[in-house]
Amino acid sequence: xxxxxIHHEVRSGAAGEWQLCFQWVTxxxxxxxxxxxxxxxxxxxxxxxxxxxxxxxxIPSAAALLGLLQQASAAGWFVRAESEGPLQAELAxxxxxxxxxxxxxxxxx
Numbered sequence: 001x002x003x004x005x006i007h008h009e010v011r012s013g014a015a016g017e018w019q020l021c022f023q024w025v026t027x028x029x030x031x032x033x034x035x036x037x038x039x040x041x042x043x044x045x046x047x048x049x050x051x052x053x054x055x056x057x058x059i060p061s062a063a064a065l066l067g068l069l070q071q072a073s074a075a076g077w078f079v080r081a082e083s084e085g086p087l088q089a090e091l092a093x094x095x096x097x098x099x100x101x102x103x104x105x106x107x108x109x
């Protein structure tokens with residue numbers, strides 16, 4: 001199991017709805033001896049928990065992509081995060097859980 005440390009995050013959408021997130025993270029791989037940092041997109045469920053999708057997050061539009069990049073730039077961490085060190089939050093990746101209520105808008109849908 002891999003652990004991921006979220007250093008920075010911006011989100012699209014409102015609290016209580018599905019939110020597309022853009023993050024700067026560090027993965028602790030395997031026994032924790034190897035660590036890789038980088039950007040990722042991931043969905044948050046309406047309850048605020050992450051929706052891992054085995055390395056993929058559907059990005060609904062170029063506007064959504066550019067909007068998140070602009071938020072990260074305005075927050076001052078986009079690109080600059082590549083040379084930072086401090087950690088802000090640590091989470092274990094959750095198993096890929098799919099499914100939703102009928103008519104609910106989801107990242108897959």
